[in-house]
Amino acid sequence: MNREPPPNFAGKACPTAEQISHWHDGEGEQNLHEHLAQCPKCRALADHYARIDRAICARLSAHDQELADRIVRGCRCRPRTQDLFFNLLRAAAVLMIILGLAGMFLQREPSAPPTLTTESPATLHQGGLDGLEGDYLVLIKIGDQLRPLHGPRLAEPRPRTVYPVEARERLVGIEQARRQAMPSPVVLPRDVRHVWVVGDLAESRQKLLNLLPEGTRCSMPRATEGQAMEFTFWLGEEQVQTLVDRMADELGWALVSSELPQPGQGTRLISRGGEIQYTCNLIVR
Amino acid sequence: MSKTAENLSDAEIIERFKDGASHLFDVLVERYSGKAYQIAYGILGSKEDAEEVAQDGFVRIYRALHKFRGDSEFTTWMYRIIVNLARNKYRWNKSRGARQNISMQATPTGDDSAPNLEMKLPDEQPPPDEKAELAEFEEAVYREMEQLPDLYKEALILRNVEEMSYEEIARVLDCKLGTIKSRIARAREELRKRLGL
Numbered sequence: 001m002n003r004e005p006p007p008n009f010a011g012k013a014c015p016t017a018e019q020i021s022h023w024h025d026g027e028g029e030q031n032l033h034e035h036l037a038q039c040p041k042c043r044a045l046a047d048h049y050a051r052i053d054r055a056i057c058a059r060l061s062a063h064d065q066e067l068a069d070r071i072v073r074g075c076r077c078r079p080r081t082q083d084l085f086f087n088l089l090r091a092a093a094v095l096m097i098i099l100g101l102a103g104m105f106l107q108r109e110p111s112a113p114p115t116l117t118t119e120s121p122a123t124l125h126q127g128g129l130d131g132l133e134g135d136y137l138v139l140i141k142i143g144d145q146l147r148p149l150h151g152p153r154l155a156e157p158r159p160r161t162v163y164p165v166e167a168r169e170r171l172v173g174i175e176q177a178r179r180q181a182m183p184s185p186v187v188l189p190r191d192v193r194h195v196w197v198v199g200d201l202a203e204s205r206q207k208l209l210n211l212l213p214e215g216t217r218c219s220m221p222r223a224t225e226g227q228a229m230e231f232t233f234w235l236g237e238e239q240v241q242t243l244v245d246r247m248a249d250e251l252g253w254a255l256v257s258s259e260l261p262q263p264g265q266g267t268r269l270i271s272r273g274g275e276i277q278y279t280c281n282l283i284v285r
Numbered sequence: 286m287s288k289t290a291e292n293l294s295d296a297e298i299i300e301r302f303k304d305g306a307s308h309l310f311d312v313l314v315e316r317y318s319g320k321a322y323q324i325a326y327g328i329l330g331s332k333e334d335a336e337e338v339a340q341d342g343f344v345r346i347y348r349a350l351h352k353f354r355g356d357s358e359f360t361t362w363m364y365r366i367i368v369n370l371a372r373n374k375y376r377w378n379k380s381r382g383a384r385q386n387i388s389m390q391a392t393p394t395g396d397d398s399a400p401n402l403e404m405k406l407p408d409e410q411p412p413p414d415e416k417a418e419l420a421e422f423e424e425a426v427y428r429e430m431e432q433l434p435d436l437y438k439e440a441l442i443l444r445n446v447e448e449m450s451y452e453e454i455a456r457v458l459d460c461k462l463g464t465i466k467s468r469i470a471r472a473r474e475e476l477r478k479r480l481g482l
Binding site: 018024025049051056057070072074 | 311314315319322323326339340344347419422423426430441442444445446450466467469470471473474476477480482
């Protein structure tokens with residue numbers, strides 16, 4: 001393509017082929033008219049473009065006058081073959097996904113049916129469930145019914161609740177995999193009150209304040225009965241869990257309360273967002 | 286006095302179509318089927334394919350018209366659908382080897398990859414009269430257009446369909462105005478050189 005200006009004509013640079021094309025379309029510089037009238041080379045170029053366009057138009061306009069009627073008829077009654085094809089394709093894809101998922105589940109099903117073994121009744125409270133070896137579904141007698149105790153029920157803070165265990169069933173297949181992937185979650189209540197046994201009260205107070213994250217809101221420490229002190233903090237759920245962990249691990253304090261959160265349960269913590277009001281009573285040993 | 290259907294604007298027809306007057310779609314087909322066919326024919330170079338694309342395009346427009354929001358002109362939207370369908374059809378044909386030029390001199394080896402298959406038409410003999418010469422020239426133009434890059438060819442075709450403005454072509458092909466100007470000029474210049482003018 002002629003991108004550079006062609007040789008000069010009559011002392012003036014000729015327009016580029018692109019400029020002549022624009023002029024030919026009536027969208028370019030209209031002052032080229034004078035130049036084209038004088039320059040045979042540029043005029044010939046414009047004539048060639050016009051001839052090419054005429055040839056294109058002649059072909060384009062040669063269409064059947066009944067075309068519109070045929071199109072209208074087609075719009076009204078044309079079979080939707082393409083839609084049918086894509087619908088079949090879509091249905092085949094869905095079927096393959098279903099078959100694939102079914103295959104995965106079948107592979108995970110056990111070869112033998114689950115066995116139910118009745119063991120001698122025992123008692124345990126909620127914290128004791130974590131100590132069970134292997135994967136077991138613990139059935140609890142509530143009234144006259146046997147109910148499974150797993151999942152969210154474990155998260156409910158029900159300290160000191162004693163459940164008679166009636167039977168244990170080995171978990172298999174999907175249920176086993178689900179429990180392995182998702183250990184029993186811990187959800188904290190909005191208001192937590194803990195009692196800690198500490199050494200020197202003043203020293204403990206300072207250590208506790210050092211553990212708090214920057215910007216923590218807290219109530220004024222309130223001394224109770226001379227040998228105890230009470231604080232209230234407003235922290236996020238994970239911050240409360242971290243604080244409890246550090247109070248137990250780093251400061252070596254003993255947690256008397258059985259309320260959640262307990263030290264070392266951070267990996268099971270399910271965060272709901274929002275603040276926890278954490279009231280902390282320090283009692284001298 | 287109410288307007289006859291033929292006097293309604295595109296926007297009025299679409300509005301009434303959405304209100305349930307589906308028969309007014311015929312007016313749109315009557316108005317634009319020729320243009321749709323021309324665009325498709327320019328891109329595809331086959332009457333049968335062009336009519337199929339025009340037909341398919343209007344079927345799609347009929348089904349989608351109730352969702353047309355009028356953000357652009359109806360014609361821009363319609364031309365865009367037709368160009369896309371024609372483009373897809375052209376690529377499909379190309380991938381299937383349809384409309385492949387076969388040289389009269391080439392030895393029929395059955396080998397699809399045989400290079401330089403080119404039909405040497407028209408005949409080198411001088412045309413008997415001016416009409417035949419014109420037809421021959423048109424044929425040559427169309428044959429050479431087949432060799433142009435698709436983007437150049439589409440812009441030039443749209444320009445020659447009722448002299449669509451550069452701005453409208455830019456909207457249909459979703460390009461900048463300067464790009465369209467350049468493509469049209471390059472298409473013409475390339476054709477001129479190929480035709481030996």
